[in-house]
Amino acid sequence: MDRADRKYAGRKNRVLSLVILVCFCLLGFRLFHLQILSSELFEGQAQRNRMRFIDVEAKRGEILDRNGVVLATSQPVYVVKLEHLQDDGQRDEVIRTLGRLLEPFGLTQGQIREDVSANHRRFEATPIVRVPWGLEAAEMISVLAEHRSNLPGVVISTEPMRVYPEGDLAGHVIGHIGAISREELEASDPQHYRNDDTIGKSGLEKALEFLPDGVGTYVGLKGTRGIQQVEVDSTGRPVQEMAFSLDPIPGDNLRLTLDANLQKALEDTLDQVVADALLDNPKAGSAAAVVLDVNTGGILALVSRPGFNPEDFVGGLNQQQADYYFNNALRPEINKAVASAYPPGSAFKMITGMAFLEYGGGSPHQQVRNPGAYWKPPYIRSLARPGSYDFFRAMAASDNTYFQYAGDVSGIDNISRVTADFGLGVDPGLKDLPVVTSGFLPSRDNKQQLQESYLNQRIARYERQFNAAVESLREEGLVGAVLQEAIDEAEDRMNAS
DSSP states (O other): OOHHHHHHHHHHHHHHHHHHHHHHHHHHHHHHIIIIITHHHHHHHHHHHHEEEEEEOOOOOOEEOTTOOEEEEEEEEEEEEEOOOSOHHHHHHHHHHHHHHHGGGTOOHHHHHHHHHHOOOTTSOEEEEEEESSHHHHHHHHHHHHTGGGOTTEEEEEEEEEEOTTTTTTHHHHOOEEEOOHHHHHHSOTTTOOTTOEEEOSHHHHHTSSEEOSSSOEESSSOBOEEEEEEEOTTSOEEEEEEEEEOOBOOOOEEOSOOHHHHHHHHHHHHHHHHHHHHHOTTOOOEEEEEEOTTTOOEEEEEEESOOOGGGGTSOOOHHHHHHHHSOTTOTTSOTTTSOOOOOGGGGHHHHHHHHHHTSOOOTTOOEEEOSBOSSTTOOBOSSOSEEEOHHHHHHHTOHHHHHHHHHHHOHHHHHHHHHHTTOSSOOOOTTSSOOOOOOOOOHHHHHHHHHHHHHHHHHHHHHHHHHHHHHHHHTTOOHHHHHHHHHHHHHHHHHO
16 A cells, blocks of 8 residues: 555544544433433423323212112222223234233124224223123233233223112112213213213113202212322333322212112012913003102102113123113113103092082982993993992992093083192102103193194094005006096095095
């Protein structure tokens, strides 16, 4: 190597050394900036990433009968949740792993993916499965713990779950809870409800869910969740609780006027009545009964049939249960004792009889001849034997003819007066249940409205039949005068009806 080459090589080495020195200076300055100048900033970020606040669910208030018998309470349940993961690939891998591990417990990857996709509130974890304390829960938690390194974002916690110690006793009164819907979530206070909450859906569970008390606080079964600060590991799992916490506020307990023993006796009796009725009429099956305290008006027992079991809704309905409640002509989901209105039948004869005695000039001992049917249209038959009846005998035999005569003499206006005097046909004032139907008070105006309603329904039905008949004629290919003649004939039949 000549002198020029050595000089060039030396110059190139000096330039390379200078570049390396500058790089090390930049790295040193960057390290100084990160570790010294920005240490407080990154320390704060690390602290925030390491510390998190998690919600602590409040225990739902208990529902008890008048003697303290527990009809609804809560017990701990294990909940597996998945925190929102920013990395889509990591989230998909976690879902696949969860699906594989939870498949023996009846959960599929598709269900998990659907639940995660449905959670639009990314700051809230998605609940994957809830399992009551027991062998199945222990086995599931053990399986997940063995694979925790492959399940970042998966958190296992405990929450209260609704249980009904007396099963379906007073089921329609108690009601049920269920997963909060999107509409319910949007209409609720965001400080108290989130996407994985449960909420009262019917009965007392709904009516007394969560109510403002007028002084800035709330009362009801719901309760208020608490907050616990925890330290988490790199996968987001809590590793220890910190000192800061706000304890949850349990929901308010609710003591009813119901007597559980009387409720059970009334339910058993009504079930026997329905069973006996089914022997004569296969379409029977609906029934209702109420026992009131005559001194206070308090409800001591209230039964509606077919029955309703709140426990069916706790974990979600299976297909058989869903068909029973919502594809059933007898409508088991309706509390027929308060949420439906029915013609009173012979029970109303007491009101008609009182109107007769009070305003119709009748006497309890006045005799009315029963020839087997009333002598005015529509000539309603009497199931009582033909003969003469006074008020007492007519009431005992439920004689249609006597009370037809009593109503005819008294008139609708006087019958309405007595009906109102007995407190019938009005809002019962039962504010503790979400769906209550007012009674129907017979009067001239109501009678006219009812007749107009029936008439409009009949007209609408005949119009549908007429239009269907015309369409059928067109499909048969009738045209011209033949078609018009058939239409005119169908129209004449409709008008004659």
